[in-house]
Amino acid sequence: MEHDQIEFELQRLHSETFGWALACCGRNRNDAEDVMQLAYVKVLEGRAKFDGRSSFRTWLFGVVRYTAAERRRRYAVQNRLLKLFFVRRVEPDAPGPESAIDYSARSKKLVDGINRLSQRQSEVLQLAFYHEMTIEQVAAVLGLSIGSTRTHYARGKLNLARMLRMAEQGITGND
Amino acid sequence: MTEPLNDHQLKAEFRHLRETESQAAPDYRRSLTGAPLAVPRSRFRPAMQFAMAAVVLVVAIAVFLNTGRDPSLPETADTAPLLAEEVALVAALEMPTDFLLNTPWFELARTTPDFDFQFPQYDIPEDLSDEI
Numbered sequence: 073m074e075h076d077q078i079e080f081e082l083q084r085l086h087s088e089t090f091g092w093a094l095a096c097c098g099r100n101r102n103d104a105e106d107v108m109q110l111a112y113v114k115v116l117e118g119r120a121k122f123d124g125r126s127s128f129r130t131w132l133f134g135v136v137r138y139t140a141a142e143r144r145r146r147y148a149v150q151n152r153l154l155k156l157f158f159v160r161r162v163e164p165d166a167p168g169p170e171s172a173i174d175y176s177a178r179s180k181k182l183v184d185g186i187n188r189l190s191q192r193q194s195e196v197l198q199l200a201f202y203h204e205m206t207i208e209q210v211a212a213v214l215g216l217s218i219g220s221t222r223t224h225y226a227r228g229k230l231n232l233a234r235m236l237r238m239a240e241q242g243i244t245g246n247d
Numbered sequence: 248m249t250e251p252l253n254d255h256q257l258k259a260e261f262r263h264l265r266e267t268e269s270q271a272a273p274d275y276r277r278s279l280t281g282a283p284l285a286v287p288r289s290r291f292r293p294a295m296q297f298a299m300a301a302v303v304l305v306v307a308i309a310v311f312l313n314t315g316r317d318p319s320l321p322e323t324a325d326t327a328p329l330l331a332e333e334v335a336l337v338a339a340l341e342m343p344t345d346f347l348l349n350t351p352w353f354e355l356a357r358t359t360p361d362f363d364f365q366f367p368q369y370d371i372p373e374d375l376s377d378e379i
Binding site: 178204 | 254258260261293
């Protein structure tokens with residue numbers, strides 16, 4: 073794929089990629105922007121190569137997911153070292169008021185529910201419902217078998233329904 | 248028991264979320280070239296403070312240990328390293344008063360005496376158990 077074509081595709085999928093990056097970073101906007109930038113640089117510099125085995129979107133989402141995981145691991149190691157040497161708790165970055173996304177009450181309920189799911193379940197539901205992917209495409213992005221993806225999908229839906237009902241009734245997960 | 252959400256309901260919820268988030272998406276160009284990749288400075292502040300303190304401490308110790316010697320002075324016979332020949336010369340040096348240590352019987356003190364003595368040889372029977 074030519075460089076110009078890649079850039080065109082990145083631009084076309086930009087807002088969708090942002091949504092996926094947000095999902096990979098627990099809806100932290102700053103982290104999502106960093107991850108997206110890192111992933112774009114990787115793609116444009118050819119460090120991540122598209123081989124055409126899947127659609128560009130599926131592949132790009134895989135790159136974003138991998139980049140987010142890589143970043144999480146790096147920060148986890150840094151935090152562990154900092155705690156080890158400085159005995160100081162390193163708080164995760166909280167999005168500042170200027171960078172926080174202004175969610176409506178309806179969206180906030182859904183975001184809270186998604187954030188309480190396991191990583192896998194939230195990823196599967198995000199890809200299936202937010203990005204309207206098929207189970208096969210979801211499995212390709214996450215590198216899972218189709219059977220396993222179906223299981224996460226079914227359990228995720230059940231758990232999300234439980235979370236949303238609890239939110240409607242005003243019960244928090246800690247109650 | 249909790250029923251799974253209707254797929255249409257769920258899709259509608261996610262679509263609403265997607266609309267909200269896509270409005271908040273940064274500009275593509277800004278994402279690509281925007282703010283430098285955030286390595287939050289606050290995370291490194293304690294590390295930097297510690298590193299600076301360590302460097303200052305090491306420099307202070309080095310300065311303290313080096314105060315006796317002015318590095319600007321040329322190397323003198325006291326400070327220059329010894330050559331191999333000089334080392335050999337010093338090792339082979341005999342002081343003129345060394346003979347004073349050679350007191351009478353001094354050799355006896357330095358060597359093991361040999362009295363030309365041999366333990367007597369006895370014929371020991373091979374099996375002593377018969378005699379007991």
